[in-house]
Amino acid sequence: MFTRLVGNINAKKRLERMFEVGRLPNALLFTGPEGVGKREFALEVARKLICTAGGCGSCPVCERAGRFVFPPEDDKNKDDYKRVIFSEHLDVGTVVAYKRNILIDAIRDLEREAHFRPYEAASRCFIIDNAEKMNDPAANALLKTLEEPPATSHIILVTSQPDRLLPTILSRTQAVRFGPVAAAEVEEYLVRERGFSTEDARLSAIAAKGSLGTAAVMDTAAFREQRSAMLGVLHDAAIAGDLAALLAAGEQMNDAKNKENFEASLDILETLARDVMVLAAGDGQLVTNRDLGAELGELAATAGALRAGSWIVAIEETRAALNVNLNKKIAADALFVKFAGV
Template sequence: MFEKLIGNNHVKEVLRRMLSSERIPHSLLLAGAEGVGKKQFALEIAKAFVCQNPKNFEACDVCASCRRAGKFEFPKSDKKDDFEKVIFSEHSDIGTVIPYKNSILVDAIRELVTEANFRPYEAKARFFLIDDAEKLNIAKDNAANALLKTLEEPPPTSYIFLISSRPDTLLPTIRSRCQTIRFAPIDKKEIEEFLLGTKKFSPTDAELLARLSNGSIGRALEIDLGKFREGREAMLKVLQSLLLREDRSVLLRTAEEMNDAKNKDNYDASLEILETLIHDVWVVKLGNETQVVNFDILPQIKNLAQNVESKRLASWLSEIEKMRENFQVNINRKIATDALFMQMASGF
């Protein structure tokens, strides 16, 4: 049932219409940001076909077929062999291929094409999901041609759904053979309600995660709030020392900590938090308090806002962006962070 999926009501409408008129495209591209539910929607379409008691053309979610449909056993190891094939769910007419490291392997595609040409085992159609489709690694060989041909003229009882968060990087020859359904970011309120519904989050945490999620349920669920708050505390101190105390030793100490080996993996996250905080201060200066991401520390944000000019915030953000770009050409992060904080401290 699409009912239990979150957000993207326009997609639900389109799919419901397609299902009830029996016009689901055999080659379909589900495109949209990471974590907005593309794969769940794809599975839901497949379930509508394999379900033993569909209701209004949608899966019942209770019959044996529905229950088996979404149960996949994905490889637990890094063994290449395990990715060179179609991974079937407990329902033998629903399979998927997923990338190994950064590409979907040619042998997996070859098997998908072969399987797509078989008649269904138990349902009235077969479904193949190509996850992270932009990682299709098809050179000009037989597998590539076979896939293109299958997408162009799919067997009448097979459906191939490509899932991609970067549809613009798909090969045009693939994209042009699929009908595309676009997914939008999910509304913050809907994410918050979903999180509250899981009963795993306090109201404040659910709201904070929703505001941090950029419209992605997947992202909301991945964020470790404990770690986030720890990083935020450090970045808040940076801004406070710049604007309230003019204490530069905090800046150098923070730059050092950010570049300490044990914090290496959090470096990008710290910069991102710093940017969000600066953005929040800016938003408050513009009088749009409701748009603040870090709403749970609003008093501190407001305090900073009273002590800074918008144009200084703008220049900070562009300094941080400039530094990030420079990281693409291997510069020394420690030196760059020191320089960034000193630059932020100067000039006004």
């Protein structure tokens, strides 16, 4: 079970155990960052509940359970979001937000549906996606069902923001936590399931920081360009010692084309600085940007671990300053003056 899913081995084991002992809670809460596969896992639980081969993933029943058609979110379809949206399997349904909220009518419909006997399987499974989008009345409407769940119905709430759920919801659901997926696993998934080239898969995995969802839609060409600019920054700092070039790089990070990616550029710069630091300290196996080994090695030899460490500190200070709304141009200039070590 869950063999097709990537990462999150602890969550996998925990769910498998619940099935083994025959005690899958009727109300589950899947939490964790965006894009790490929570919804896929929820669907897999649904398949496990309805498939006679134990959630094989390939029989017609499993396939139908994964096929949903969501109406466009425009005004004329609002009524479609006032009910449970079923997959092609009538025992697997989901409630999703209409625009920014999960409509209370959809939760009432879920309550009704949860009390019906299953149509063709032994159980029914309902997934509430982005459960934090329930407002208080919707959440309160759900409480009744969570308190006395019908034995044949399972409800899985999925959210990346559990702190926005009512405490009463939290206390009536059993939480399963999901975390970022390791870069190597993301890489393997992209090659196997999405037909990425090995090189693009590696880059996307680095850039997506553990999110399968982000990795799958990553623009690798843009990332490569951005990373190459940031590598140039470290080169100007460590090897050329060129403050003018660094300040020009700061300008570029703030121009119209790159402004929106300022934070992303900082993130990339930090992974590179970290790589330089671990290389200088002799921990080559911890390098993230493995394809840049030669360039990073040269930087490590020139700058050394201490200097690379000071870059990381400077980047983190910059991020903190940006959080209190410091102007990006000023932040970049201050950062690169520190980088140049002048």
